Amino acid sequence: MKLESIPEEFIRAEVVLKEIQAHGFEAYFVGGSVRDALLEKPIHDVDIATSAYPEEIKKIFSRTIDVGIEHGTVLILIGDEQYEVTTFRTESTYQDFRRPDEVTFVRSLKEDLKRRDFTINALAMTCDGEVIDLFDGMNDLKMNVICAVGNAKERFHEDALRMMRGLRFASQLDFTIEEKTLTAIQDFHSLLGKISVERIAIEFSKLLLGKNRKAGLLPFVETECYLYCPGLQTYGTALLRLADLPDRQIEHESEAWALLVYILEIEGDSVRSFLKKWKLSNQLIQTVQKLVVGLQHRLNNQWQAEVMFQLGLDVALSVEKLLFYFGGNSKLEDVQKQYAALPIHDKSELAVSGNDLLRSIQKKPGRWLGDLIEELLAAVINGQVSNEKEALLDMAHEKINKE
DSSP states (O other): OBOSSOOHHHHHHHHHHHHHHHTTOOEEEETHHHHHHHTTOOOOOOEEEESSOHHHHHHHOSSEEEEEGGGTEEEEEETTEEEEEEEOEEEOOOTTSSSOSOEEEOSOHHHHHTTSSBGGGSEEEOTTOBEEESSSHHHHHHHTEEOBSSOHHHHHHHOTHHHHHHHHHHHHHTOEEOHHHHHHHHHHGGGGGGSOHHHHHHHHHHHHTSTTHHHHHHHHHHTTGGGGSTTOTTOHHHHHHHHTSOOOOOOOHHHHHHHHHHHTTOOTHHHHHHHHHTTOOHHHHHHHHHHHHHHHHHTTSOOOHHHHHHHOHHHHHHHHHHGGGGTOOOOHHHHHHHHHTSSOSSGGGOSOOHHHHHHHHOOOOSHHHHHHHHHHHHHHHTTSSOSOHHHHHHHHHHHHHHO
16 A cells, blocks of 8 residues: 555655665664554654664764664654664563563564564555555554554563553554454453553553543453552452543543542542552642542532632643533633632732731741731632732731730
8 A cells, every 4th residue: 555645744754764775775664653644643753664773874874862772773863853763673582571681683674563562553664655564454454453463462471561552552543452462461461560650651641541541441441451550459440430431532641640530539648649659740640639629629519719729720721621521511711710800829929928927916937827828818819808918917917816
């Protein structure tokens, strides 16, 4: 098959292929970019495979970076663009179920493609759009099927993360997993215990963000892969409830994790400890914590000024979007108007500072000061006092005198 229209990303990169070929070597576009071109999806990273060895590539191009040269990968810099070029290779046994003990460079495209995970990723393409399909990947694309290249059990024993990748692709592409491939995942799911949490988390996040997360979540539970994911061991039934939520695609990673936490009924301090097990970034964890608090509030109440102030506009809007999954109506414009109408939007905007209060009240610093500032802040947000220095000092004196 030949692509009728070659995406611009490949056209820009063809200078790399042609330069390698001009020196007597083979070079092709490979993997996910070819798959996405055939599916008419956006192209992200254009990967190139070649019969040239790394040292040969470095002689051809003047600007290169050794990003993974031990595995045959060299980064080529062309103007403002950069491309990963990897030598055709075969791999030996995998003692840790993730990285090969030894990589052998070869001159054969077929040998390179047959080591890849799934047939839909074992595709290559020439500069003029001719697709090379040695493992029936194009038919699997047409049939919307995820199928391992060759023997599925061998592929997953080589690299156990491929099981999570298969589940993720099912969600992202809205594909089903071929029977033998699914059986192999069931048989080898315990090998996920050998894989780093960070790598599993990346695939699981992508699964949750897929256009049909149910297509990934159901086999994730059925094959018992969830048993080897952080903190999920007792949540098989809850994960099925997550799969049964309305099938609109989740927009942001933080929203996906917040939905998961809410459905699992994890609350309070347990939210942070659960997310830390996944080794998520502190920033993401903080956002998810806010989203869970906001969602719990919003499902039972209309927005209150103080809650909206504490969460911020972006989180409030995300919470409002999450109402869809629970049969609610998202009122994004109302949220924006309500937030805009708040007297202040940040604690720093409060018209009095701690020093102002200390000078006016003439009392030694202590816990009382922080508590007083929080009371004044709440009073301003709730419209009980204007955000003016004199008015706030008067309120502060009243509160102190009542103690």
